[in-house]
């Protein structure tokens with residue numbers, strides 16, 4: 153009986169990974185009055201006896217080999233189930249792709265984080281487990297926010313790790329807001345997680361964070377915590393502030409933020425997105441070159457068949473270079489520093 157087992161060991165991750173293809177719904181209460189509902193494998197909902205004003209989704213493992221965030225979320229869920237962490241906000245925790253976590257790979261057949269906002273059903277349709285999972289995750293997030301009701305604050309933090317090392321070890325991606333202002337309080341929350349580098353996207357995307365932001369009005373971010381490493385090889389001390397801050401957020405115990413100063417942040421916007429067009433796409437720098445590295449004007453960055461991509465702007469820096477993506481998908485972003493004065497609330 154999962155309820156009994158979970159109340160004793162708190163190990164929802166183990167239960168998820170033992171049942172990667174699905175878990176029957178279950179519902180139970182904790183001694184402190186928190187209601188717990190299992191909606192599916194990797195999908196667990198907590199409703200405190202008295203809820204604050206914020207509905208929070210925490211997700212991890214959308215890419216199966218990005219383990220540090222999975223460890224952070226598994227420990228947070230464990231401490232909630234064991235009554236060691238007090239909850240004061242409605243919370244949905246998602247382990248995105250259990251089969252890929254078991255496999256220790258980014259994906260099984262298709263990149264889950266390119267399938268949201270209905271992309272799961274485009275083209276060939278719901279032909280693989282990742283497409284069906286993307287649709288299911290959208291439905292769970294919709295159910296969660298709709299049950300909370302309108303007029304409440306909504307947040308989603310989708311926790312990832314980058315494939316490469318980064319000049320800024322931790323950074324966030326803020327999905328395109330369609331002209332809405334950025335929120336100082338969200339930047340301050342990220343800073344409390346020791347995330348002071350933020351990439352501000354300029355176009356819609358098929359990512360989970362864009363879906364939550366655009367379809368549900370959530371304050372949503374993809375948060376990159378270090379570099380991909382197998383379970384057991386993460387130095388979790390490097391993410392201690394992020395972990396503490398997320399715990400404080402769900403407990404309604406965030407200490408007041410210090411005053412917002414743009415100078416405390418490294419803000420970037422996308423100057424151009426380079427999509428892979430042929431099987432011959434090739435990066436012209438080494439695998440250990442870090443995210444946010446920039447090169448002199450004119451330097452050759454990548455070739456794609458006859459196409460050449462060279463540095464076009466002073467200060468242009470690389471993020472997420474990956475020659476192994478599927479054809480048609482983004483193989484690299486080129487970013488430039490951004491001034492947001494006057495566009496913040």
Ligand SMILES: O=C(O)CCC(=O)N[C@@H](CCC(=O)O)C(=O)O
Pocket residue numbers: 215265312313314315316325357359361374471472473474
């Ligand atoms: O390091 C990489 O190349 C990828 C790390 C990662 O999974 N990043 C996310 C970012 C999502 C976003 O743009 O909001 C992804 O590529 O899905």
Ligand SMILES: [Zn+2]
Pocket residue numbers: 214215218312313
């Ligand atoms: Zn990822």
